[in-house]
Amino acid sequence: MEILDLLPFGVVFIDLNWKIVGVNRNAADMLRREATAIVNLHWNDAFPDLLTEEIMNDAKAVFRFEYGGEEYIVQKVPYPSNKRVEGHVFIFNCVPFLEEVTKELDVYNDLNLDLKAVFDASYDDLHVTDGRGITLRVSPGCAESMGHKESELIGKSVYQLEKEGVFNPSATRQVLEKNEKVSMVQTTKSGRRLMVAATPIRDEQGQIIRVVNASRDITEESQLQTELERLKQLTEGYRKEIMNLRTKDELEHKLVFRSDKMEKVMVLVRKISEVDSGVLIIGDFGVGKELVASLIHKWSARSEKPFISVNCGAVPEAVLETDLFGLERDASGVREGKFGALEMANDGTLFLDEVEAMPLTLQAKLMQVIHEKMIFRIGSQRPIPVNVRIVASTRIDLEDSIQSGQFRKDLYFQLNIVSIPIPSLKDRREDIIPLIVYFTGQLNQNYGVNKKFSPSLLKKMQQYSWPGNVRELQNVVERLFVTAEDDWIETEHMQNQYPAGFSKQKIVQVNEIIPLKKATALLEIELLEMSRKRYGSSTKIAEVLGVNQSTIVRKMNKNNVK
Known part of the structure; x- marks a missing residue:
């Protein structure tokens, strides 16, 4: 009976002998009697002469009666129990209340017609769900964009529709998850692209009770955007190529040497520039491996095409994969596309610095590119043909990495058709002073001064081992240049700016007298x-x-x- 008390109308249960067996709260209020006072009484004892005998004998009847100055409409229906009629139920309410409800229903029907007219005439496609994501209404245009009839969409949750691929991603789902308005690009099962603005409708407590999606078909605009993105990527590739072209004339001037060892390296570089064989440049940090790779490209038949450099040890695996193979623009437009280095270096040269740091999974993909001469962007199944010369560098013995299972043997043989060892600076000390003179000349030109290194300092710098090689030497020269106030840079300037052991370092140290x-x-x-x-x-x-x-x-x- 507690549940019946919640009903907005009166309910009275009467058995076959017309004894009152139950009354809800609204019935007791309208009949102005306490429920406990009339339960178990005969109807005529509780309400004499209220109903005619004809009504009492009719199994089903709808009738009116007046009581306490109010007019009521009553519906009398039998209630079964164990497949037998055990009595009747009076369901009633006062006439003014029902007339008011009827008026409200008429208003609702009018609003429903107006809403349907708005949905049908709207330029935007409309999709409305409740606070749980259940579809309540869709406009005809929306149903057409999704490739389904309205009847196939209404009553289904957006989670189910998204799973079935009717649209992806679901803007309504994101509104319910983020609890805020969402704008996004959505792709439908029929291949259309929609710009969607999803707006939450809230009740007085701030809870979402409806989500309204207004969408517009932008398929043609998206195709234009894809072409624009491709042009942007091509422009970036050409920008890098132009930067390389600008520096080509400077490359040979930056390669300063006097030693026989570097002369032999340059002879080999010129020779292998004429072919497309794989090259592996070997040397410590700072010896100029990328500069040598640039010269190989400059002196080759590919010199008019891009030279692209990628440091395999500078970024995580996922980023390196994207940098090498590129990224396909996703269907929703949320993720932008990206050209990879292999694609940008097409017809040119790709330099893979610190190739020993490349993960095995990417080594396998690189081998596939070398053999098949095509790549697949991440997120795409469309093959892209490429024609790239690969020059790699390493600072370690890759044969040890092969033995430890960290580098593929087949890739090593593919890259190491020709190897170029670059000697460390300490193994070609005759190049140190020419390099210092070159770096000093560049700095003098940049700053409009005329500073020089003293002969005594040059001699000490030539004796130093330079573990950081040419890069370290260049940094030290610049540091001394900008910190020394005099035109002559002396040994004391070096001692002030560099470890004290520098001036005392000898190639061979003797600590005691032995045979x-x-x-x-x-x-x-x-x-x-x-x-x-x-x-x-x-x-x-x-x-x-x-x-x-x-x-x-x-x-x-x-x-x-x-």
Whole structure:
């Protein structure tokens, strides 16, 4: 009976003997009697002469009666129990209340007609859901854009429609998740692209009770946008190419050397520039590997096409994959497309710096590109043909990485058709002073001064090992140049700006007097251990130390150098 008390009309239950067995609160109020006072009474005892005998005998009847100065409309219906009629139910309400409800229904019907007219005539497509995402109404244009009839959409949740691919993503879902208005590009199952503005409608407590989506078909505009994006990407590729062209004339001037070792490197660079074979440049940090790669490109038949450089060790794997292979613009337009380095370097040269840092998954994809000469942007199944020469660099022995399973053997052979070892600065000390003079000349030209390094400082700088190679040398020259107040840069300037051990460093340190034979043996062991750590292979160690490989192997075994 508690549930019946919530009903907005009167309800009275009467058994077959016309005994009152139940009364809800509204019925008791309208009949002006306490429910407990009339329950179990015969109807005529509780309300004598209120109903005619004809009405009482009619199984179903709709009739009126007056009581307490109010007129009521009553519907009498039987109520079954165990498939048998056990009595009747009187359902009634006062006439003025029902007339008011009828008027409100008429207003509602009129509003419904007006709303339908608005939906049908709207330039925008409209889609309305309740606060749970259940579709309540769609305009004819919206149904057409989604490729479904209105009857197939009404009553379905946006979660279900999104899962079925009717539209993606769901603007209504995002409104309900973010609790705010959302604007986005949506793609329908029929291939249309819609610009959607989804607006939440709230009740007095701020809860979302409706979500109204207004959308407009922008398929043609999206196609134009795609072409515009492609032109932007091409422009960026050409911009990089122009920057490379501007610096081509400067490359040879930046490569300053006097040593025979670098002369041999340049002879090899010119020779391999004439072919398209894979090249692996080997050298420590700062020796100028990218500069050498740029010269290979400049002196090649591809020199009029882009030279694109990617540092494989500078970014995470996901970013590196995007940088190399590009990114397809997604259907919703939320994610912009991007040209990858392989695509931008088409017909030109791609330089892969620190190739040893490339993850195995990307190594496999790169091998596929080398063999098939085509790429797939991330998020796309459309093949893009590419014609790229790949020049790679490393600072470690890749054969060790192959043994440890960190680098693919097939990729190593593909890249290492020709290898170019770049000697460290300490192994070509005759290049140090020419480089200092070159860097100083550039700075003098930039700042309009005429500073010079003293001969004594040049000599000490030539003796230094320069672990950071040419890059470190260039930084130190500039630091001394801008901090020294005099035109002559002296040794004391270096001691003020650089570690104290710089001026005292010698190539060989002698700490105590020992027999010459023993000193020679110790120096030999130290050289072997240092070379083993730096170069790894006995072939490379023999080349650096200037002896035969068999000699290196014999001496390493003799001195137990592992």
